Amino acid sequence: MRVLELNGAWELAPIPYGGVRPDQANRWYAMDVPAHWQQHDELRDYAGYMLYRKRFSYKPKKEERYHLLLPGVFYWSTVFFNGRRLGNSEGYFTPQRYDVTDLLAEENELVVEVHCPNEKNRSNKRMITGVFSHWDCLDPTTNPGGIWLAPELHAAGAAYIESCLFHTDEYDHDCATVSVKVDLTAHEAAKLKCAIELAPANFEGRSYTFERELELDAGRNKLVFQYHLEEPALWWTHDRGQPNLYRLSLTLRDGRRVSDAFEDEVGIRTVRFDNWICYLNNQRLYLKGNNQPPTDTRIARVTYDDCVRDIELYKACHMNIIRVHAHVDHPHFYRAADRLGVLIWQDFPLQWSYAREIQTVAERMIREMVRLLYNHPSIALWCCHNEPIYVLDTAGSGWLDKYKTIFSLFFWSWDRNVLDPILKRAVEETDRTRFCNKCSGEVDLPWQRGGDTHFYFGWYRDQGKSYWDFDRFVCRLRPSNLHFVTEFGAQSFPNLKNSEKFMNPDLRQIDWPELARRHSLQIELMDHWTGLQQPDLATLVEKSQRYQIELNRFYVDRIRRVKYQPNGGVLPFMFVDPNPAVQWSIVDYWREPKQSYYAMRDALRPVYPFVVFDRDRRPSLGAPVRMDVYLVNDTLNDLGEVTLVLTITDEAGRQVAEHHAKQVVGPDGPATHFLTVFESPEAPGAYTVTLRMDHAGDRFDNVYNFRVE
DSSP states (O other): OEEEEOOEEEEEEEESSTTOOGGGOSOOEEEEESEEGGGSGGGTTOOEEEEEEEEEEOOOOTTOEEEEEEOEEESEEEEEETTEEEEEEEOSSOOEEEEOTTTOOSEEEEEEEEEEOOOOOTTSBOOOOGGGTSOTTSOTTOOOOEEEEOOEEEEEOSEEEEEEEEEEEEEETTEEEEEEEEEEEESSOEEEEEEEEEEESSSOOOOEEEEEEEEEOSEEEEEEEEEEEESOOOBOOTTTSOBOOEEEEEEEEETTEEEEEEEEEEOOOOEEEETTEEEETTEEEOEEEEEEOOSSSSGGGOOHHHHHHHHHHHHHTTOOEEEETTSOOOHHHHHHHHHHTOEEEEEOSOBSOBOGGGHHHHHHHHHHHHHHHTTOTTEEEEESOBOOSOOSOTTOOOHHHHHHHHHHHHTOOHIIIIIHHHHHHHHHHHOSSSEEESOBSOOOBTTBOOOSEEOOTTTSGGGOSSTTHHIIIIIITOGGGGSOEEEOOOOBOOOHHHHTTTSOSSGGGOOHHHHHHHHOOOHHHHHHHTOSOOSSHHHHHHHHHHHHHHHHHHHHHHHHHTBTTTBOEEOOSOSBOSSSOOBSOSBOTTOOBOHHHHHHHHHTOSEEEEEEESOSEEOTTSOOEEEEEEEEEOSSSOOEEEEEEEEEEOTTSOEEEEEEEEEEEOSSOSOEEEEEEEEOOOSOEEEEEEEEEEETTEEEEEEEEEEEO
């Protein structure tokens, strides 16, 4: 099989509407592909229709058949090859394949008409682009239109491989059963030999080879091969073992000649969920991670090294799962996750509410997404829709919009109650090996069964006066909503030097409306929780990150307290900025961690001692402050007897109380309760609580504060 990448220099021309011929275009620009057209200096604000043209030379062979592949075009496209219209497509990540055998010549012209408008009706969206079109974490002035993955010309023999899907059926007692599902298309009936090999890709070990003789009918042939592998090397997350990968090779031979070949990296592993508890290779695994936006707003320029850099930051933060939030990311991202041993929660690109006419297209497209990403061992589960509710602007809206949002969240919405069950069935018919979540952010109530949940107590003021309302309304009244938590957080500014890259360093001269319009800042909420009136920008940066740290740890402590009882995972929102921004991230666009990153790293430690308070202040004549002390162990190590020391000091640094507690802590399991302390210092002021663990060379101090008024 020969492959010609049609990347590099292309021509592109804006056109007023579809159907304009290349000779009718007014002006052609030169640009390298893959790219988004707004990356061109003269097209930075353009949205709409664009003609792309590529001329190339090739020497076709009579015995070969040729297919043109377009793996990524934003969003609608119509393809012409040497003057012949090949077809049209919708979807930014769905691959297109066209047989061009009878059209290919020594000199060729490929023309692609691309349409990617800015949708104005945000409550009735038509484009299935997820966060690329409507989100509070991307610059809304950007448009993703363009050819973002390079087209390719594939040469094959009389039969070619359309797809090859690999999965592990089961693993037990050092033996795995794996299946290979192959779709082949033959130009005419033929007898071929098929060779399948599984060879170690990133480790030294045993290879497995299998051969079959095939009798193919003319047209499409669907084949399923099942094999039993003795003592295979398993794929594990980085915190449980090695992410061992095999190179799956499938070769079709017509006599001595190779008709077509396929190669991919796969992993032998099983993943299942039981009431939101994950089991990897039949071993229970507590999931800790974060939400990943597009690796870059301009996804076409993402490199493999970019993805490795991000995932290494996840790993260093003790995270073993990444939620690809309401989009399909660059192929490099999934390959990096496979190789670095991090699971992926994969969202379909639906964000908030859509027009009803998308149903048929969405059903087709979600099947294509599943097949596209099927072979990645890192993919642990699918999710059909993020927050299928009525949302126009998360920063604030009128009473009617708020009513529509509340009604769609707690009672009924077409997206959640009609569309999403259809999409879930489509996924389950396409992939019977992974769990599929109907939608993300569905609250568990007496009249509806919930799923994973999102909480913004401490940020969105509609949810309460402070994050302490989370204790009252969720932890006490409806703890079933803690099965799996996939969003919470607060905005913060990047570190000072990086903040100054996109805002005035003089706090008095900052253009606040521009920060809100282009860089995600929610002005009123930031002012309420942090206060915009600070002495200087450095102080504002520090205070915003400090509040983000405080709120994130509040949630993590309460969620890890109910580990496995019932909680199966904790994923704050969110990890990194896709563009320069002031938002919920703990790592900025330039990949510099904020202080909140290091605090999150502490809060997600594999062995983590923590304190859960019943309040953060004590009136001088009120009830004492209650402190419940826990330790959670996510490792497979039996810790034995662990001693924790809790000390309380006043503002002058004088110790006012000290408590010791010992407990036996076994391997990975629910949080262990060490002791409950009631403290009633009478002198007003700030008090510091330090919980110290010093066990088997692992020393950690977890520091908290409360006030007496």
